[in-house]
Every structure is written in structure tokens, then in C-alpha cells.
Amino acid sequence: MILCLLWLHDLLRWAHVDNVSTMMTSDMNKPKVGIIGGSGLGDRLAARKDVEQVFVDTPFGPPSGPLLSMTWHDVDVFFLSRHGEGHTLPPSAVPYQANIFALKSVGVNRIIASGAVGSLREEIQPEHLVVCDQVIDKTHQRNSSFFEQGLAAHIEWAEPFCPTLRSALIEATNSHKTTVHKKGTYVAMEGPQFSTRAESHMHRAWGGDLIGMTCCPEAKLAREAEMCYALVAMATDYDCWRESPATLDKHALLQEIIGHLDRAATSAFELIEQTVIQLGKANPTECNCQSALELAIWSDKSKVDPAMIKKLRPIIGRYFE
Numbered sequence: 001m002i003l004c005l006l007w008l009h010d011l012l013r014w015a016h017v018d019n020v021s022t023m024m025t026s027d028m029n030k031p032k033v034g035i036i037g038g039s040g041l042g043d044r045l046a047a048r049k050d051v052e053q054v055f056v057d058t059p060f061g062p063p064s065g066p067l068l069s070m071t072w073h074d075v076d077v078f079f080l081s082r083h084g085e086g087h088t089l090p091p092s093a094v095p096y097q098a099n100i101f102a103l104k105s106v107g108v109n110r111i112i113a114s115g116a117v118g119s120l121r122e123e124i125q126p127e128h129l130v131v132c133d134q135v136i137d138k139t140h141q142r143n144s145s146f147f148e149q150g151l152a153a154h155i156e157w158a159e160p161f162c163p164t165l166r167s168a169l170i171e172a173t174n175s176h177k178t179t180v181h182k183k184g185t186y187v188a189m190e191g192p193q194f195s196t197r198a199e200s201h202m203h204r205a206w207g208g209d210l211i212g213m214t215c216c217p218e219a220k221l222a223r224e225a226e227m228c229y230a231l232v233a234m235a236t237d238y239d240c241w242r243e244s245p246a247t248l249d250k251h252a253l254l255q256e257i258i259g260h261l262d263r264a265a266t267s268a269f270e271l272i273e274q275t276v277i278q279l280g281k282a283n284p285t286e287c288n289c290q291s292a293l294e295l296a297i298w299s300d301k302s303k304v305d306p307a308m309i310k311k312l313r314p315i316i317g318r319y320f321e
């Protein structure tokens with residue numbers, strides 16, 4: 001069955017959000033997990049028999065594609081392919097605001113994201129996974145906030161990834177075969193071109209452990225939307241700071257990287273599955289991410305345009321009741 005939540009006009013749109021808001025407040029702490037990733041994860045999940053496509057439109061346009069809704073180990077799960085069907089959205093064109101808003105609209109409260117990265121450290125070898133704990137944001141062409149003129153809100157960002165969800169992922173590594181690094185600093189670059197060698201060395205000197213193109217603003221927007229967010233980074237190569245073996249021509253090198261990504265995606269899928277199983281068994285707990293806006297709204301609430309409150313209702317509605 002295809003469930004179509006297409007908001008054709010404001011009345012229909014916000015009638016839908018009213019229903020969603022009720023759903024969200026009725027059972028906010030029960031895990032409802034959003035998984036954002038590439039086709040490696042999506043194909044495995046799409047093969048399940050109970051998958052439904054959920055089409056959601058948002059005030060920020062449509063997300064990258066339909067959400068794949070399923071019950072996985074007794075947990076409600078929504079998968080979203082970040083780069084869209086056929087990987088047609090480059091990192092700068094991914095509709096990050098719409099993606100996070102869509103997941104928020106269906107009641108997701110925890111996001112486990114995955115993404116391919118280049119390693120900036122010898123010890124993080126291709127095919128290793130990293131549960132990132134810090135990020136350096138170098139992106140500059142993307143809308144990185146839900147808040148614009150008329151509403152000033154400043155979330156805390158010192159710990160950019162949810163510590164509770166990171167703990168669940170790290171706990172799940174106990175039964176995992178692949179090497180999983182329990183922390184790492186992700187340098188988020190605009191792309192789509194890769195780094196120069198000078199930049200790659202600079203990122204290492206900054207303390208970066210990984211380089212990728214999609215973590216920001218995805219993680220920032222998730223925090224603004226009061227959703228727990230953690231990232232499983234999949235190392236595919238050593239970026240360009242480390243010279244490639246002279247024995248490999250560029251075609252062989254690309255094939256090697258694709259092989260690393262395939263195997264890392266399999267490992268990431270297994271790690272995320274173990275984590276979902278644990279989340280389903282654990283007692284639902286409240287996390288600080290889920291009240292990130294409590295002290296963050298600096299505008300005089302009486303001066304905020306009701307139209308903006310309406311637009312952002314799934315995110316800020318409870319602070320304006």
C-alpha cells in the first residue's frame with residue numbers, strides 16, 4: 001500500500017501536521033528510528049516484505065525520496081535514501097531541511113545516519129566504521145537552519161552527535177566483526193570535488209580523522225528539530241594525503257574503493273540492525289537532544305509571525321502553545 005501524504009494546500013497540510021503532532025506527543029520516548037543512508041542500506045531494507053513507501057511533502061519542498069516505512073525488530077523504522085533514487089542528488093543539492101522535516105513529521109525521534117568518508121588517519125583503514133563524536137563544518141552553500149529572519153534560535157552544538165545514541169551504537173559493536181572506531185572527528189566539506197593534497201594535510205593538522213560531504217547540515221538540522229542523531233561513517237579510502245600504491249591504475253583504484261564501500265555498507269547495516277534491536281529492548285529514555293530548543297529560542301515569542309509558527313509547527317509548536 002502506498003500511503004500518500006501530499007499536502008496540496010495549507011489547510012490540508014496543517015490538518016495532517018495536527019494529526020502527526022498528536023501522534024508525537026502521545027508516545028514521544030518510544031524509539032521511532034529514521035535511517036538515512038545510501039543504496040547499500042536502502043536495498044537491503046527495501047527487500048523486506050512489510051515495507052511501505054510514504055510520500056511526504058514539507059514547507060521546504062519534497063525530501064530526497066519517499067520514506068520506506070517498516071517494523072524492524074519491533075521498532076518503527078523509516079529509511080530515507082539521502083541522494084535519491086539512482087543517486088542523482090550531489091551533496092550540495094540534497095534537500096537536508098526537507099529530509100529532516102519529513103522524518104520529524106512522521107514522528108521519528110532518533111536518526112541513525114551513515115555515509116562514505118575518506119580516512120585522514122593511518123589507523124582508520126578502508127572498510128572500518130567510525131561512530132563519530134565531533135565535526136568541523138566547512139560547508140558553505142547549504143541552508144543549515146530551520147530558523148530565518150523573524151525567529152532567532154541558537155541550539156547548543158558542543159556535542160554535535162547524540163551521546164545516548166552513540167552509546168547504543170558503541171554497545172552494539174561488542175558483537176561486531178569489523179573494526180569500529182568509537183570516536184572520530186568528521187570534516188564536512190562542500191564538494192563535489194575532492195580535496196587538494198594541501199587541503200587534505202590541513203584537515204589532518206586541524207585534528208580531522210575523516211572527510212565527507214553530507215554530515216552537515218544534516219546533523220545540525222536534526223538537533224534543531226530535537227531529534228537524536230548519530231553517524232556511522234564508512235571509510236572507503238585514505239583521501240589524497242596518503243599516496244596510492246603505484247601498482248594500481250585509476251580504474252583498479254576505483255574498483256578497490258567500490259569494493260571497500262560495499263563491504264563497509266554490509267558492516268554498517270549489521271551494526272545498525274544490532275542497535276535497532278537494542279533500542280527495541282531498552283526502556284525508552286528521554287535525551288537532552290529532545291529538548292534542544294527549550295532554552296534556544298531568543299526571540300520574543302509574541303513577536304514571532306504566526307505564519308512561521310504554523311510553518312515550523314512539528315518542530316517549534318510546543319513552545320508556542
Ligand SMILES: [Zn+2]
Nearest residue numbers: 162228287289
Ligand atoms: Zn539524544
